[in-house]
Amino acid sequence: MMNTYKRATYHLYTFLISKLFGSLGATVYSFGMSMYVLSATSSALSFAINMVIALVPRVLLAPFIGALLDRFPKKPFVIGGELGEILTITALLAYTVTNGLSVTAVYIATFFITIFATCSSLGFTASIANLVDAERLQQALSFNQISTSIASIAGAIIGGMLFGYASMTTFLIVHILLNTVTMLLEMTMNFKLYSTQQEAPAAEKMWTTIKEGLQYVRKRHILARIFLVSILINFFATSLNVGTGFILLEKIALLPQHIGFVEATSAIGMLLTSMYLASRKPAKQPLRMSKWSLIALGAVMMLFAYPLITALAYNINVLFYSICMFLFGAFIIFTNVPIGVILQTEIEEQYRGRVFGLLETAAMSMMPLATILFGLLYDLVPASLLLVISGLCVIICTCLILTTSITTYKAVQPTPPPA
Numbered sequence: 001m002m003n004t005y006k007r008a009t010y011h012l013y014t015f016l017i018s019k020l021f022g023s024l025g026a027t028v029y030s031f032g033m034s035m036y037v038l039s040a041t042s043s044a045l046s047f048a049i050n051m052v053i054a055l056v057p058r059v060l061l062a063p064f065i066g067a068l069l070d071r072f073p074k075k076p077f078v079i080g081g082e083l084g085e086i087l088t089i090t091a092l093l094a095y096t097v098t099n100g101l102s103v104t105a106v107y108i109a110t111f112f113i114t115i116f117a118t119c120s121s122l123g124f125t126a127s128i129a130n131l132v133d134a135e136r137l138q139q140a141l142s143f144n145q146i147s148t149s150i151a152s153i154a155g156a157i158i159g160g161m162l163f164g165y166a167s168m169t170t171f172l173i174v175h176i177l178l179n180t181v182t183m184l185l186e187m188t189m190n191f192k193l194y195s196t197q198q199e200a201p202a203a204e205k206m207w208t209t210i211k212e213g214l215q216y217v218r219k220r221h222i223l224a225r226i227f228l229v230s231i232l233i234n235f236f237a238t239s240l241n242v243g244t245g246f247i248l249l250e251k252i253a254l255l256p257q258h259i260g261f262v263e264a265t266s267a268i269g270m271l272l273t274s275m276y277l278a279s280r281k282p283a284k285q286p287l288r289m290s291k292w293s294l295i296a297l298g299a300v301m302m303l304f305a306y307p308l309i310t311a312l313a314y315n316i317n318v319l320f321y322s323i324c325m326f327l328f329g330a331f332i333i334f335t336n337v338p339i340g341v342i343l344q345t346e347i348e349e350q351y352r353g354r355v356f357g358l359l360e361t362a363a364m365s366m367m368p369l370a371t372i373l374f375g376l377l378y379d380l381v382p383a384s385l386l387l388v389i390s391g392l393c394v395i396i397c398t399c400l401i402l403t404t405s406i407t408t409y410k411a412v413q414p415t416p417p418p419a
Contacts, residue, residue: 004133004193011131011189012140018185019147022082025178026117027155028162029089030054032171033106035163040103052368053107057114059364065122066357067209070350074123074130075191081120082183086176088112093172101168122360124186126352129344130195135282141340142278145333149271153264196349213354222287222346223355225401226339230363232397233294238370239377239390240301240328247383248321251308258318265322269329277337286338288407291398293334298394300327305384 037046069077092109095101132140162170217223248254248262283289303324307317347355377386 007190007193008132008136011193012136012143014185014189015128015131015140016143016147018182019144020150021178021185022182023148023151024155024158025175025182027151028159028178029171029175031156031159032163032168033110035159036101036168037103037106046103050107050110053110054114055364055368057111058118059361061115061118062122062357062360062364063210063213063354064206064357065119066126066353066355066360067206067213069123069126069353069357070209070213073191074127074353075186075189077119077123078127078186078191079120079183081116081118081123082179082186084116084119085113086179086183088116089172089175089179093169093176096169096172122353122357125356127191129352130191130193130349131189133194134345137344138280138282138337138341139278141337141344142274142333145270145274145337146278149267149274149329152267153271156260156264210354210358213351213358216348216351217355217358220346222342222406225406226342227359227362229294229398229401230339230359231366232401233297233394234363235366235370236390236393236397237297237301238367239374239386240304242371242374243304243378243383243387244325246378247304247308251383252317252321254314254318254321262318262321262325266325266329269326270333273330273333274337277333282341283338285408286341287402289338290335291402291407293331294398294402295395297328297331297335298391298398300324300331301391301394302388304391305387308382308384308387 034050037050040046065077088109092101092105095105128140129137158174159171162174217227244263245259248259254262304321307320312320343355343359344352374386
């Protein structure tokens with residue numbers, strides 16, 4: 001039988017492979033269904049509805065799923081979530097073969113997939129500190145980002161090839177196969193390897209459990225600041241997510257293939273930065289790294305306005321925005337991974353499900369509002385002004401919330417149980 005450290009090493013690389021297959025399957029499926037809805041309806045509204053269906057259940061259910069994760073063993077939620085996704089896609093495949101794919105069927109499948117994906121992703125996030133030793137938490141979180149980055153790049157390429165040359169059933173079969181591999185790999189993992197806590201009593205009321213999670217966050221200054229900065233930064237950063245395609249296509253007039261290249265550089269920046277952090281020891285003051293990365297992120301957002309103010313040659317525009325997107329992706333990782341290490345080490349095991357669930361709801365709940373707001377503002381306000389103001393707001397919020405007394409705090413590293 002493997003000793004604890006070797007088992008943790010096995011988890012580390014199994015985690016990398018399973019997340020890669022899972023993220024790749026989700027990306028290919030999402031690409032295919034999005035293109036199907038657009039081609040079938042020729043309606044941006046129908047496309048937006050599918051996006052909302054993929055978001056709202058996650059926002060609403062995350063705190064409740066998080067509370068359940070703190071009551072019961074996490075592995076059944078992870079495996080059950082993967083199995084639920086597989087069965088949902090299998091049902092959609094059977095419906096498609098029998099009746100043909102329909103937009104309504106895609107909406108229904110998206111709804112259930114979102115619920116099951118929330119169970120598995122939250123369950124896994126709340127279990128990372130139980131799967132690997134504290135010294136390699138940063139490596140594990142970086143591996144997660146590596147998997148996501150590779151999947152976003154490869155998924156778009158594979159999805160584009162399949163959409164042009166294969167039927168929609170192929171997308172479904174690919175997703176089923178990749179998710180099955182993910183589930184089988186996760187079944188081999190010991191989700192209690194570094195566990196030091198027993199599950200909370202199941203007799204507690206759900207609302208009481210969630211309120212305890214909120215009180216836990218409020219009483220811990222570091223966690224409360226991370227929550228606040230996550231909400232505000234997600235809100236203002238949405239201005240770039242909403243405006244990138246609009247600016248590159250309508251304002252700068254780049255060709256579609258060049259827009260695709262520019263947007264891909266963000267994933268490349270995330271990938272290379274994740275690989276760098278995976279090879280490094282955790283920062284002694286991780287919030288300091290996150291703070292300066294967020295300030296740099298705000299500066300990059302402001303730089304996006306430069307070609308809108310000063311006319312540049314076409315090739316220079318492509319190069320300029322490629323560099324900006326690369327830096328944007330890199331600074332996201334330099335922000336998220338250190339914060340992830342703080343969360344994994346600072347949150348007590350019996351509260352991790354609730355805290356991560358509440359954090360996900362808090363951060364993602366602003367996205368629909370921000371998307372609508374910035375979508376309207378881009379039609380009313382010059383894009384350059386909007387980007388500069390949003391970038392400044394990111395910098396100001398970061399400096400006000402992540403003060404020196406917060407960023408110099410050193411997280412306590414938990415002592416793993418003996419092998």
